[in-house]
Amino acid sequence: MSAPLTSLDRPNSYIGRSVPRPNAKRLLAGRGRYVSDLKLPRMLYAAFLRSPHAHAKIVSINIDEARAIEGVHLVATGADLAKICTPWVGTLDHFKGMTSAPQMPLPLDRVVWAGQAVVAVVAESRAIAEDALELIEIDYEDLPVVADLDSARQVGGALVNPGSANNICFRSQLDNGTVDDAFAHAAHVVEEEFSFGRHTAVTLEPRALVADYDPAAGMLTVHHGTQTPYQFQDLYSRHYGIPEARVRVIATDIGGSFGMKLHVYHEDMAVVGLSILLGRPVKYVADRIESFVSDIHARDHRVRARMALDAKGGILAVDVVDLTAIGAFSTFPRTSVVEGNQVIRLIGAPYRFKNYRATLEVIFQNKVQTSQYRAVGHPIACAVTERLVDIAASKIGLDPFAIRAQNVIPDDAYPEISPTGYRFEALSHQTCLKRLHEMMDYDALRAEQADLRKRGVYRGIGIATFVEITNPSPAFYGVGGARISSQDGAIVSLTPSGEVRCLISVTEQGQGTEAIISQIVADQLGLALEHVKVVTGDTEVTPHGGATWACRGAGIGGETALQATRALKRNILEVAALILQAQPSALDIIDGEVVDAVTRKPRLPISEIARIAYFRSDTLPSGTQAQLTVSHHFAPQGYPFAFTNGIQGCALEVDVETGLIKLLKHFIVEDCGRVINPMLVDEQLRGGIVQGLGAALFEECRYSETGQLMNGSLADYLVPMPMEMPDIVIGHVETPTADTELGAKGVGEAGTAAASACVLNAVNDALAPFDATINSVPITPAKVLKALKRF
């Protein structure tokens, strides 16, 4: 007997189906069109001379010799660009009291981190531009360097911004319930101090842009490897005084972004100015060393946290202080305080408790800026919470699964408000916990661990529950004054030959945006997938929207496509009804054919409707104006964010002689609401987990006491490579959001959110027989040996 019919057995039912990405074939054939591949007529190349000092006064700059080199077209300093570009300030109004100094493309009189671009050379080749850099002389006068969190907070110590009272960028506090009282009466209190190293995105394609200013047309075109073309259209327009409609930003194929390529970089802003000064296309591609010293970094937090529990292990209260050191500026336009803000708001998020207090202090230092990178704040909040829960479990004598089962917000308790103020629509912690327990074969793993321990093999098992923020409303940036959209737009057309084209504001970075949008359009219209073409990433072509960040592509972009397609379908059926002399409600579309809604009998192909509407409108009843193009916008309403949840588990082995950690297997059960393409969701989870595992074990931007990055190359900075990474087992729970028809939430950050917490718990579990603990990531072999008192 055949399996029962599911919704996937309906014709054209693509929502929920694993289909390969149509655009991936180009990339597999080496036919990607990345900005770093682009060559335009009369194009010139920019290179930057960078500061060797972490903090210094610029006394003088001599560019005469560089200017004289054949093939050099322009040598520009901060003063040259300041004449045409207005400064920017990386603050947002809803972060009350935050400060940051104004920023310029290139500095005028002071450098504030080692690696900051100071002088630009534009030449006929990158090599000539770099030759010219060697002939530039800059006289610097050293200033005291603020090299880390502690020196930044020292009273009377060096200042990043001379003239300011201290190095504080932003302070925030949350205080709900009766925290002191809860701790005073708690049966158990656990406490720990955690540190989280700096790491960075290391996209395989570095940052790249080609700015092309045409003075005759007064038109700026920027080919930009970014997630957010509209944001840059707005910023280039404002800061260079070019009307928005005359700024076009094209984001084609991009070699990875993960949040890193949606910030304003000084070099990128400078390249636009250089093109304006020259009236020619100017290309800049960061090399790997430049990427390490100028791409945003992330994390760099130190968190002291304590948790109060009752005698049975029920969580009563959490009290947290998060200190985070950013750069010398807060990043523009999304700031450098969002990560800290999310840390203090996400701590404890899976659990039901009432009393919460948190202090956040965001501090300037002389390093490259930090800002949003995949899973902003989540890995820190998750690691702090989940470690405290494990410490408490071991103190009280509870199994890690048992203490979580006892404390998570029950699946039937929603809606619920967290003590940090987040409103949860519906989460599924209990179901996920149960599923993970089965998937891991937990009891067998524990038995095996006990056996191996007797033989001197130290395995660890760790789990970590998480909550992820997705589908952000204007509460994220818009309310703070940032011109960053939380809505999306789509233009959907029936083409004259009966295919459908969708121009949409969400963008593609390889996660499969174009694939899922085509699935939604094909599904909702009633058309074979291959007859849908999706176009993204060009501000001149696609309507204005938020594009891709903070896990919004599927949830918000997908809903936009869904609503736009339904409107197009209504319009098609209206015309069909006129032709067929039927009621629109009596008709439907299946596989590109208008059919009788009840009998499903084909009546007319939609290609025929298109032909009549476009070429023989004279045969339609008088007064008919067929609308076969629909433009539609969708802004999220209801809950300010669509929270998702899940739980990860891992098994690993610690070599107590060398401190090396071998990851054996990783597990995740995740609930991102409606799954549009299961294969792509799984690949987002796997990729995200591996980025989290990199942070857990390898990745750290290491600085000297003088503020020099010591490991800024791919030979020195360790990234996760294939042989170190485990296979990852995935399970799904689907709790759709009721805020949209589609019901989808985001999934891009779930993997990264909890992977490092999971590993931290597993390593501590492995080291338990030695009474050794680790509270710092990355968990390097040296830290393991130190914990074991063997180093």
Next chain:
Amino acid sequence: MRGLDEPLLDETDETVRVRFVVNGRKVACEVAPRDTLVDCLRDKLELTGTHAGCEMGACGACLVQLDGRAVHSCLIFAVQADGARIETIEGLTESGMLAELQAEFHRRNALQCGFCTSGMLINAHELLSQTTQPSRDEIRDALSGNYCRCTGYEAIVDAIEAVAKARSDGGGAT
């Protein structure tokens, strides 16, 4: 060129004529002695399917076949490759050498941004030409010099494993 101020010309302006057989065709180009093979392929020959990721042989994005073996085109100068037979992703695609791997990578979604993919395919092809039935660990080990930030690697390992299995089920390597 007459009339040009002599001191402005130096050794960096000198170019050398090199000849290769690239993707089955004879080509000649003028390169500076300091130009790497990856720059020559991408800039002079416009074969942009080969990517530069780290410029120090750590990431594998620039792998090409040089006289039949996978090499890092960022680690050799163009002049060193004079006279060599070079196959890039473009040529290997046209000749169908990578067709099974490409189809399986597509089916299994073993790529996201695609920037590492050329190097992954070329390395995977080399592995399968040396070992017909590699284990998952052997595949992971063979790819240990290919960095991918997007996928987490498992889909890539799956795809290579599937091709190896299909070839052996179908009666040996093609």
